[in-house]
Amino acid sequence: MQVVLGTLLASLVPVVGFNAVMTSEHFASFLVFIFIHVVAFAYYIKGLLSQKMFKVAVTLVASVGMVLCCAVVAVLIAMVASSPTKGWSGRSLSLLDPTYASKYIPIIASVSEHQPPTWPSYFMDINVLAFLVPAGITACFLPLSDASSFVILYIVTSVYFSGVMVRLMLVLAPAACILSGIALSEAFDVFTGSIKFQLPGISRNSQIDVRDTSSAGVVTQDDGVKTDKNEESLKERPSKKNKKKERENAEKALIKPPLEKRLLVLPLEASVISLLLLVLLGAFYVVHCVWAAAEAYSAPSIVLTSHTNNGLHVFDDFREAYAWLSHNTEVDDKVASWWDYGYQTTAMANRTVIVDNNTWNNTHIATVGTAMSSPEKAAWEIFHSLDVKYVLVVFGGLVGYPSDDINKFLWMVRIGGGVFPHIKEPDYLRDGQYRIDSQATPTMLNCLMYKLCYYRFVETDGQGFDRVRKTEIGKKHFKLTHFEEVFTTHHWMVRLYKLKPPKNRIRGKTKKSKTKASSTTGSKGSGKRNPWQ
Amino acid sequence: MFVQPKREKEIKPSQERQQRNTSLQQLGPKNILPLGYKCPRWPIFSPYSFSLKTPRSTLEQSRRDSRVRQTGERRDDDAMEAPQSSLRSALVFSFIAIAYLSLLVRSATLSSPELQILNAERRIDLTSHIIRVYLTLKVENTGAAPASEIFLAFPPAQVDHLAIVKAAATFGKKKKKSYLPLDVNPTDLPDAPNGAKCFSISLVSPLKTGESVTLEVLYILSHSLEPFPIEISQSESQLVYYHDSAIILSPYHIKHQTTFIKTSSPKVESFTRVEPSDRVGTELKYGPYEDRHSYSFSPIIVHFENNNPFAVVEELVREVEISHWGSLQVTERYKLVHAGARHKGVFSRLEYQHRPQFSGVSSFKHLLATLPPKVHSVYYRDEIGNISSSHLRTNSKKSELEIEPRYPLFGGWKATFVIGYGLPLQDFLFESPDGRRYLNFSFGCPLAETVVDKLTIKVVLPEGSKNPSAVVPFAVDQRIETSFSYLDVVGRTVVVLEKENVVPEHNSPFQVYYNFNPIFMVAEPLMLASVFFFFFIACVTYLHMDISIRK
Secondary structure, three states: OHHHHHHHHHHHOOOOOOHHHHOHHHHHHHHHHHHHHHHHHHHHHHHHOOHHHHHHHHHHHHHHHHHHHHHHHHHHHHHHHHOOOOOOOHHHHHHHOOOHHHHHOHHHHHOHHHOOOOHHHHHHHHOOHHHHHHHHHHHHHOOOOHHHHHHHHHHHHHHHHHHHOHHHHHHHHHHHHHHHHHHHHHHHHHHHHHHHHHOOOHHHHHHHHHHHOOOHHHHHHHHHHHHOOOHHHHHHHHHHHHHHHHHHHHHHHHHOHHHHHHHOOOOHHHHHHHHHHHHHHHHHHHHHHHHHHHHHHOOOOOOEEEEEOOEEEEEOHHHHHHHHHHHHOOOOOEEEOOHHHHHHHHHHHOOEEOOOOOOOOHHHHHHHHHHHHOEHHHHHHHHHHOOOOEEEEEOOOOOOOOOOHHHHHHHHHHHHHHHOOOOOHHHHOEOOEOOOOOOOOHHHHHEHHHHHHHOOOHHHHOOOEEOOOOEEOOOOOOOOOOEEEEEEOOOOOEEEEEEOOOHHHHHHHHHHHHHHHHHHHHHHOOOOOOOOO | OOHHHHHHHHHHHHHHHHHHHHHHHHHHHHHOOOOOOOOOOHHHHHHHHHHHHOOOOHHHHHHHHHHHHHOOOHHHHHHHHOOOOHHHHHHHHHHHHHHHHHHHHHHHHOOOOOEEEEEEEEEEEEOOOOEEEEEEEEEEEOOOOOEEEEEEEEOHHHHHHEEEEEEEEEEOOOOOOEEEEEEEEEEOOOOOHHHOEEEEEEEEEEEOOOOEEEEEEEEEEOOOEEEOOOEEOOOOOOEEEEEEEOOOOOOOEEEEEEEEEEEOOOOEEEEOOOOOEEEEOOEEEEEEEEEEOOOOOOEEEEEEEOOOOOEEEEEEEEEEEEEOOOEEEEEEEEEEEEOOOEEOOOOOHHHHHHOOOOOOOOOEOOEEEEEOOOOEEEEEEEOOEEOOOEEEEEOOOOEEEEEOOOOOEOOOOEEEEEEEEEEEHHHOEEEOOOOOEEEEEEOOOOEOOOEEEEEEEEEEOOOOOEEEEEEOOOOOEEEEEEEOOOOOOOOEEEEEEEEEEEOHHHOOEEEEEEEOOHHHHHHHHHHHHHHHHHHHHHHHHHHHOOOOOOO
16 A cells, blocks of 8 residues: 555656656566565455365466466566666666666766765764664574564665665665664663662562563563663663563573573673663764764755854855856856756756756766866857856865865766767876876866866965865966856855857857867767767 | 966056056146136047047946936036037037026016025035035025025936935024024926926025025935946946036026035046136135026036945835834845946956955945844845845944945946844834824935935834824825735735935934724734634534434
């Protein structure tokens, strides 16, 4: 029921539409859904009919069903086989094969959310849970039941997925929570149990309890509350788990209760201290979660802040540029920028963009990537053919903002090169290294992105020291011929350039035909030429 | 290879400047002949204006066109303002001729009291983009009948930009001078030539024959400094034209008059000479001129540097919402524009940050808003969220809000923002002796030294208030609207006041009177309470009712 409802609701979302039914990723879940229903139906029929009638019905239905199933499967296989990726979208394929996206679809690999996470990001996101999860897995194995095996499967798959893409950390989070809960509850169980055993006065009582009822869990819990006030807060959580455990313990306890309990006994001091430490751990985790929610998850990525001696310093450059665009350009002017800033420009600057965060149209993004990685004149022609008036680049070199366009530039080259093969990634790399200093390749130093980012940058400090790349830039003094700077924000984070009117083109045209003949002949042979040239 | 073009680029504007300077120097003092109003030698302006004519762009043209469209006659005056060719000068000649004709006609027909101005002194303050003119007139009645009104005349081009005219009569000698404000009203003098508009000052007691009175007149002009060149690059400073007459336009004979013009900087590119005229530092002196006839006019142009922020609010909507629960909520929506010479070409942040004294001198990035004291919950934002660059300083006299738009404003650049704040009600809402309530609030724009092209004040009265009436010390458009807020049933009465061309001198208090029964204050809480009450009653009755058929 949930599957049907969920699918129906999902298909109401315009972006999803019939994709929820049509793509191969969802077949497995639907097949399981159908299978379960068939089984349930069979049981229902079995209850209705007599033994003999049932056998007849089974043979009838099985034969007809087999034929139907074969037909459906054949159609499905035919449909699936007809598509090159077997009906799988690129994102799902890159889940199965983590290298798939970077090999075939650079646009998927370029998104930072699709990168494999680093160890610090695990620690940042799930913190102490990262250490509790292994303990939880062990705890699940101790008595392996249906439920615990499901939990183990859940955590294993979600760990795999989160290892492929950092955004799938979301999938890992609930699994990690469940397992850490199990681990914590087991730990509390053991510690409180051993405390209860060793406390004078209650020990006799509890001995009887263990023998009488086998529900040691409940008693230990009660005792724990009495002995340690600190636990009270945390007891709430594991209590539910304890009930489950209680059942499992019950089975074990029935067999040899006193022996096992005694084996689990830890020294009193050690258990008290460990309990306190566990409570502390939980408390610190809460502190960390609040901090992470405030700093990492809630902070808007377009307003940056830094704490200095004078207090908070706000870098509001993005909105500065967007506000400038919205008030000081014509309403129908078009802005070209890398697609990351597409939705922002549309929403905040109220201007038409060439590419935005909707990444369906790969070719369009590749066109912008090609323009950014082309020399100035070729880029001007591409932008002019797209009726672009302004070009927006994000530059962090002055203040040290690392996620700027120069750091994203290799992706522009890859994505552009994926569609227009005359853009070749090795042209921008020196010995496989991406660099913008004096060792950089001439293609790199002459491309539009480099020029727009570093235009007159050297005049700020006299050396052109880039604070993100921690190096001096390679080409320091140059002039723009086809673009002019119209706005740069306070911290130079956003730079806006206007395409010079085509007047310049007439003068350049005669020269261009010569240069074009010499420069583009090489790329002509590669079959798919840049259509904009 | 890389350095050279840049140097070229740097040289370029200064070369232009030099060329312009030399062309001006060529004109020089020896070329600028003294201009008398009787025989203005316009052709000397033509080489100058020709040399500069090309950069004039369509904006100015359209402005000029619109001005011409308003009255046919004004074309003459226009020509006198911005003489561009010998054709125009011819028109000016014709204007002078007309002035003389009308003068003859006037002296023949004028039967009203014969007045003459013994001494007139005019001080024109051009330091900001709001032009303040202080006029001191000593008027004597030479006719037989007593005079109760004194007229001021303005050329039509100035009337359009005239924001406010104030007059006061002075009594006593220098030590204990006292001022008595007088009423000023626009009137039509039938014999005023060439669309000159008149304002009448009503004297408190009629001026008897042979008596004289001293008047202080202040009038303020907005949008009267015309940037020229009309587009400047980032490194240039802003030069503006100011057009006026060397001789005070007046319907009366003026015996003795002097005009002082104070410019914002000592850098005066050129000014029309009407002998005797002189310039010392930032002050230009025209006159003294003796015995000028009524409606004499001698157009002058002052071309000088003015880098003051030309902050113009194109549209300002101030919404004042009264809540009798104790607060006054003010929301002000601004559409700000830099109305100076338009920015041309490149904006280089590098130049702007590293050479602030040479780059973008006419731009501005700070604005100061003076808010009432005890202001609370101030916000400053625009469509895309809070603008983080603002400072609020409060003391017991006033609150000062220093705001920075998101980006520095260069000529022609625009910005929009919203300022909102709350105020304690007891400072602004009072009860008049007849039992009505009235709001006493400040008209005008809280931003310092700005012109507001269109100001709309909306006073949202609490629901249930009746018979609203506004008392404003000057003429405004008024109308009543209804607005709805949360839980409103009949809607709130909104008194809308609209005024164009508002300058800081309009920041005087205005009152909105209305009747209000305090019972309406509790209407909405009562409504809410009763809704919940009936809801619970309904629940209770439902639970206690037995509606089953089977007993």
